[in-house]
Amino acid sequence: MKKLSTTLALAITFVFSAFCVDPAYENAMKKQVAAMKTIRTLEECQAVTNAFLRIAEAKPEEWLPLYYAAYLQTTAVFRFDVNKDQYLDQAMELVEKAEKVAVDNSEVTAMKGYVLMGKISIDPASRGQSLSPQVMQLYGKAINLDRENPRALMLMAQMEQGMAQFFGQGPEKACGLARNALDLYAKEEAKVSGDYILPTWGKGQAEQVADACK
Amino acid sequence: MKIRLILFFYFFLSQTLVFAQTIVSGTVLDEKSKPLPGVNIFIKGSFDGASSDAEGEFTFETGESGEQILVCTMMGFESQEISVQLSGAQLRLQSLILREEFNELNAVTISAGAMEASDEKKSVILRPLDIVTTPSANGDIIGAFQTLPGTSTVGNDGRLFVRGGDASEVGIYIDGLKVANSYGTTAANVPTRNRFNPNLFKGTFFSTGGYSAEYGQALSSALAMNTKDVAARSQGDLSVLSVGAGYSHTLANDKQSISLSGNILDLTPYQALVKQNFEWERAPHGWDLELAAQSKLSKGGMLKVLARTEAGGMEVWQALPGIDGKGVLVNLKNRYSYAQTNWRKAYDKGWTLFAGASFSHNKDQIRYDSAEIDRSNDLSHLKLTAVKDFSGRVSAKNGAELFVHSYAENLVRSQLSRSFEDQETYLFTEWDWYLSRKFVLRGGLRTGYSSLAEKGWLDPRASLAYQVSENGTLSLAAGRFHQLPVDNFRVLNPNLQNSQAKHLILNYLLQKDGLTFRAETFYKSYDKLVVFQGNPQSPSLLQNGGEGYAQGFDVFFRDRKSLKNTDYWITYSFVDSKRSYNQYQAQVRPDFAPKHNFSVVVKHFVSSLKSQIGASFSFNDGYAYTNPNLPGEMNSKTDAYQNLSLSWSYLPKPNLIVHAAVTNVMGADNIFGYTYTARPDETGQYGSLPIEQSAPRFIVVGVFLTLSKDKNANMLNNL
Numbered sequence: 001m002k003k004l005s006t007t008l009a010l011a012i013t014f015v016f017s018a019f020c021v022d023p024a025y026e027n028a029m030k031k032q033v034a035a036m037k038t039i040r041t042l043e044e045c046q047a048v049t050n051a052f053l054r055i056a057e058a059k060p061e062e063w064l065p066l067y068y069a070a071y072l073q074t075t076a077v078f079r080f081d082v083n084k085d086q087y088l089d090q091a092m093e094l095v096e097k098a099e100k101v102a103v104d105n106s107e108v109t110a111m112k113g114y115v116l117m118g119k120i121s122i123d124p125a126s127r128g129q130s131l132s133p134q135v136m137q138l139y140g141k142a143i144n145l146d147r148e149n150p151r152a153l154m155l156m157a158q159m160e161q162g163m164a165q166f167f168g169q170g171p172e173k174a175c176g177l178a179r180n181a182l183d184l185y186a187k188e189e190a191k192v193s194g195d196y197i198l199p200t201w202g203k204g205q206a207e208q209v210a211d212a213c214k
Numbered sequence: 215m216k217i218r219l220i221l222f223f224y225f226f227l228s229q230t231l232v233f234a235q236t237i238v239s240g241t242v243l244d245e246k247s248k249p250l251p252g253v254n255i256f257i258k259g260s261f262d263g264a265s266s267d268a269e270g271e272f273t274f275e276t277g278e279s280g281e282q283i284l285v286c287t288m289m290g291f292e293s294q295e296i297s298v299q300l301s302g303a304q305l306r307l308q309s310l311i312l313r314e315e316f317n318e319l320n321a322v323t324i325s326a327g328a329m330e331a332s333d334e335k336k337s338v339i340l341r342p343l344d345i346v347t348t349p350s351a352n353g354d355i356i357g358a359f360q361t362l363p364g365t366s367t368v369g370n371d372g373r374l375f376v377r378g379g380d381a382s383e384v385g386i387y388i389d390g391l392k393v394a395n396s397y398g399t400t401a402a403n404v405p406t407r408n409r410f411n412p413n414l415f416k417g418t419f420f421s422t423g424g425y426s427a428e429y430g431q432a433l434s435s436a437l438a439m440n441t442k443d444v445a446a447r448s449q450g451d452l453s454v455l456s457v458g459a460g461y462s463h464t465l466a467n468d469k470q471s472i473s474l475s476g477n478i479l480d481l482t483p484y485q486a487l488v489k490q491n492f493e494w495e496r497a498p499h500g501w502d503l504e505l506a507a508q509s510k511l512s513k514g515g516m517l518k519v520l521a522r523t524e525a526g527g528m529e530v531w532q533a534l535p536g537i538d539g540k541g542v543l544v545n546l547k548n549r550y551s552y553a554q555t556n557w558r559k560a561y562d563k564g565w566t567l568f569a570g571a572s573f574s575h576n577k578d579q580i581r582y583d584s585a586e587i588d589r590s591n592d593l594s595h596l597k598l599t600a601v602k603d604f605s606g607r608v609s610a611k612n613g614a615e616l617f618v619h620s621y622a623e624n625l626v627r628s629q630l631s632r633s634f635e636d637q638e639t640y641l642f643t644e645w646d647w648y649l650s651r652k653f654v655l656r657g658g659l660r661t662g663y664s665s666l667a668e669k670g671w672l673d674p675r676a677s678l679a680y681q682v683s684e685n686g687t688l689s690l691a692a693g694r695f696h697q698l699p700v701d702n703f704r705v706l707n708p709n710l711q712n713s714q715a716k717h718l719i720l721n722y723l724l725q726k727d728g729l730t731f732r733a734e735t736f737y738k739s740y741d742k743l744v745v746f747q748g749n750p751q752s753p754s755l756l757q758n759g760g761e762g763y764a765q766g767f768d769v770f771f772r773d774r775k776s777l778k779n780t781d782y783w784i785t786y787s788f789v790d791s792k793r794s795y796n797q798y799q800a801q802v803r804p805d806f807a808p809k810h811n812f813s814v815v816v817k818h819f820v821s822s823l824k825s826q827i828g829a830s831f832s833f834n835d836g837y838a839y840t841n842p843n844l845p846g847e848m849n850s851k852t853d854a855y856q857n858l859s860l861s862w863s864y865l866p867k868p869n870l871i872v873h874a875a876v877t878n879v880m881g882a883d884n885i886f887g888y889t890y891t892a893r894p895d896e897t898g899q900y901g902s903l904p905i906e907q908s909a910p911r912f913i914v915v916g917v918f919l920t921l922s923k924d925k926n927a928n929m930l931n932n933l
Contacts, residue, residue, distance in 0.1 A: 028261045043251065047265040050254035053287070054263045057256065086320065090289050125774070125781070125819075126341035130416065133446035167868050168824050 028055050029064065029197045036068065042080040045072055056097075063102035064197065070094040070111055071201070074118050084122050091115045106146030107199050110155055113138035117159060128166075135159055150184035151199060153177050154206040161209050175213035181206040236300045239273040240307030242266045242286060250288065250312060258283040258295070270309075276300065286310055290320055292606065315606045316648040324656060324679040326691035326721040326734070327424040329362055331417055345412045348815055349861035349875050350830040352914055354407040355418070356397075359437070360832070361813045363734065363768035363785050364422035367832050368806050369855060370886040370905060372405030373397055376422050376435035377738060378764030378791025378807040379715075382700050385432030388439050389518065389556045390568065392431070392617070394593035395576035399548040401530050403886070403905055404498070409524065409550065411475075414506060416442045423717040423736055424691025427642040427658030427675045428599070428613060433697045433715040433740070441518055444508045445471035447922060453477075455916035457484050470509040477502050479526070490909045493531035493540050500526025500548075515559035523551040535903040536891035545581040550574070564603030571596050586626035591701060594618040607648045615640040621701040634708050636666035636698075644675075652681035664698060667711050671696050685726045691719045699744045699758075707756040714741040728775030730783075735767040743795040750796060762793020762801050782816040802848035805887055808834035808855070828861040828875075839887035842900045852885045869920040874913075881910040 032051045039045045049072040056065035073091035077084045095112045102108055113135045120127045120135065136159060142152035157177035164171050185203045192200055242253045249270025256263025262276035276282075279300045284307070287293040291312040298305060314320075331340040344358060351357030356374050360367045366375045373381035386396045388410070400406040419438040421429075429436040445466040453460045462475030481497035502524035509517045527547040531540040556570030577590045599613035617640075622633035644658035656677045663670040675693030682688050696712040704710050716739045724731040743760030746753035768787035774780075789809060792801040803809075813832040820827060836852040844850065861875035878884075884907050891901040 024261065043265075043268070046252040050252070050263070050265040053254055054256040055261055057285070058259055058261050083320070086289065126343055129343055137446050163868060166821075167865060168821055 025059055033197050045076050063098040066094045066098035074115050077118050088115055088118045106142045106149045109138055110142035110152040114155055150181045151202045153181035154202045157209045174209055178206050178209035235275045236305055237275050238305045241270045241309045243309045243311050253286055253288040255286050258285050291315055321651045322654050322679045322681040322687055324677045324689050325723040326677055326689035326719045327421045329420045349828040350859040355412045356408045361815050363770045363787050366808050366811050369884055370403040375806045378789050379434030380806055383434035385436045389441055391554050391570045391572040392595045394574045399578045401544045401546055404908055414441055415439045424693050424719045427644045427660040430660050431697050433695050450921040452919045456914055457481050472507040475504045491906055492908045496529035498528040517557050519555045521553040525549050535889050536901040542583045547579040549577045566601040568599045588624040590622050592620045609646045611644045613642050632705050634705050638664045654679050666708055686724045689721045693717055703744050703756055711758050713743050730772040732770040738764045740793050760794040764791035766790050779819040785813045787811040798847050803838045805837050810835040824865050826863045831858045837886055842890050855884050856882045871918040874915045877912045
């Protein structure tokens with residue numbers, strides 16, 4: 001009888017550690033996701049990126065820390081004075097690692113497109129022709145993988161807006177996508193609680209695209 | 215009881231883990247003992263760690279204990295792992311030193327002689343898109359390169375001439391594999407084009423001298439073109455031009471893609487509309503089929519296949535001096551096939567392997583008046599290379615190559631034929647050594663052996679680059695280059711040996727966002743060039759007796775920034791070259807080496823018109839020729855050459871382009887030399903005829919439509 005209960009207890013401990021998310025991981029992520037929102041300087045950005053990279057190193061089976069590190073590397077290019085190509089190349093490496101952990105993940109796929117979009121922005125005239133189709137394809141794939149992912153739609157809206165400007169076309173398509181994205185952001189907000197560590201960024205960018213339609 | 219014990223230990227142990235904290239601190243420095251901020255320092259396998267601050271200082275607490283591994287990582291630096299003993303409450307580490315990692319993005323690159331066209335790399339001079347949009351190029355890769363420093367435009371030839379070298383001195387490669395007969399076969403004074411479509415390539419590397427030991431059998435220049443990777447989407451591309459039409463279909467998924475394309479070309483309707491200087495019996499015409507496939511293999515390998523087959527021809531009267539009437543009728547038929555496959559894969563520990571094989575077959579049937587000649591040329595090329603990166607500061611590229619080359623000429627009526635077969639083997643090694651981020655040395659050796667010439671040779675090459683300012687680089691390159699004579703000479707004398715050139719190049723390159731300034735000066739010596747008795751149509755007594763030199767400088771300036779939506783580049787090349795070669799016994803300036811060469815290309819995008827408007831202007835001071843009425847060889851020079859070309863590309867929709875271009879808008883009457891009668895007339899003078907352009911202008915109008923069946927795109931249209 002005692003033996004049985006021991007076995008049961010051990011089994012439960014096992015099941016517990018296997019199926020429930022590691023609380024240390026959860027806590028570490030929560031802390032950095034919160035810290036990410038207060039970044040003001042390149043140093044702070046680097047510190048949070050490093051923290052995500054440490055988590056990724058310790059939990060190689062998780063895609064989220066890699067994803068956030070890639071996200072921070074990419075946004076650093078737009079916010080701070082850094083070696084843009086170097087930052088984006090590193091971001092791409094991280095996305096590719098995340099891709100291996102989470103195959104056909106909508107967020108990771110959209111992030112890959114976002115990194116490439118950053119590459120285009122450095123030299124649109126010469127990189128646009130070869131990279132734009134890849135970016136569009138990645139966003140399209142991200143949308144297909146998860147129809148509730150507002151970031152995939154928002155990024156597609158940004159891309160459509162840029163293309164429409166380049167070709168001197170109306171913003172209707174971009175606006176429609178941005179409005180749809182905003183609806184999804186509203187849905188997403190309803191799910192978000194204090195413990196939520198999955199991506200939530202991008203609403204402001206969607207609003208910017210939608211604002212251009214007024 | 216037992217379970218209590220277990221739980222007790224479980225909690226007890228976890229409590230100890232929480233409470234036994236060690237504070238780890240230290241400083242991270244670079245190799246010059248300067249503090250490194252932003253370094254990620256952590257205990258391997260835990261979340262515990264920190265980033266270094268502006269003074270390179272870091273401090274963090276960890277609950278790990280015992281022997282652990284401390285990792286320091288930072289972008290652009292080599293990661294370091296050290297073993298630490300976590301026992302006390304504090305651990306202070308002596309200064310940790312991180313070594314910088316050198317790569318193409320942050321270290322100096324050698325730019326002597328080199329010009330790259332790529333979307334990615336930093337030392338680019340031209341981008342792939344520029345090749346298609348240069349007005350004077352008419353979509354020909356070579357045409358675009360003729361606006362770059364070190365090249366001369368020879369308007370009645372169309373091939374690439376580099377720094378006083380003739381066109382055969384330029385080696386052309388696709389994915390590292392040599393392409394024989396890469397230009398279309400053409401009649402004398404009808405300019406040719408490169409057979410390969412610029413859209414096949416993602417980047418090109420063009421060197422005007424001092425190039426890598428990877429390339430041989432080229433005295434003056436190497437032009438290496440790299441094919442595209444897996445296509446992003448399935449699509450169809452339709453093109454309709456004033457001179458032909460084509461369709462290309464691409465099927466793609468994440469892992470692989472395949473494109474099949476076909477084109478037809480016929481200048482008959484065009485020549486009926488636009489007056490020509492030449493008398494055509496049959497305008498240039500032809501068709502081609504092309505297949506390109508790319509596949510990403512598991513674990514990061516890439517496999518590519520490219521195949522092309524084409525046929526074409528023309529029939530034209532060539533006027534002769536001193537003879538009334540149309541002259542001589544030249545009829546030309548060409549058949550060409552090319553196939554290659556290559557595989558590349560990067561392995562752990564810095565190894566990259568490449569293997570490739572190519573085969574080309576060219577057959578020309580030429581009828582010149584009553585003579586009929588068939589020529590066929592086959593080339594197979596096998597190549598293996600292995601690149602090894604040692605620690606990011608030293609890298610080595612080693613390779614082995616085999617060429618099997620056969621050539622045959624057949625005089626159809628007299629049933630005379632001659633041929634040769636040659637096997638060449640090569641080994642090369644090249645070492646790059648970064649002494650610092652600002653200073654790189656490269657040394658290479660290439661050895662070759664030809665079975666026909668029964669001779670081996672050795673070519674040393676060396677170059678270095680030093681970063682002199684934030685955006686400026688000085689590079690120096692030197693080397694020896696060997697090349698076997700052209701096929702139609704070797705078939706006459708199989709004992710002919712290599713011709714030889716030595717290059718010395720000094721280059722300064724300044725690149726700052728959107729601005730490029732490049733200046734280069736060079737000296738090149740030629741030795742063992744082929745000389746013969748008689749004239750080029752019937753040479754005899756061929757031998758390696760010629761020599762010469764070329765020296766000069768060139769300047770290039772490109773600005774994509776100062777003027778809004780405008781991109782322009784200006785090139786000036788000065789070449790002073792003399793050589794004894796072919797029938798010339800004394801050292802003379804060759805007819806393909808004008809002294810002063812100048813070109814400007816301007817492109818301007820007008821958003822309101824959804825159009826790109828382009829203009830290019832080329833100028834040189836004239837071509838040398840021999841006037842038999844005066845003493846000496848190459849004793850005269852033609853008037854200056856000039857060509858102003860304009861183009862207009864209109865993009866009404868993202869998938870539709872309407873393109874129009876006119877070369878030589880001003881209708882300049884360019885003369886490339888003169889042909890003379892074989893014998894003087896009764897007044898003792900040799901009669902002459904100018905070698906002129908086949909037409910004053912060339913006009914091309916085309917519509918390019920992309921039909922994408924991409925499901926995502928369709929899906930989005932419905933959103």
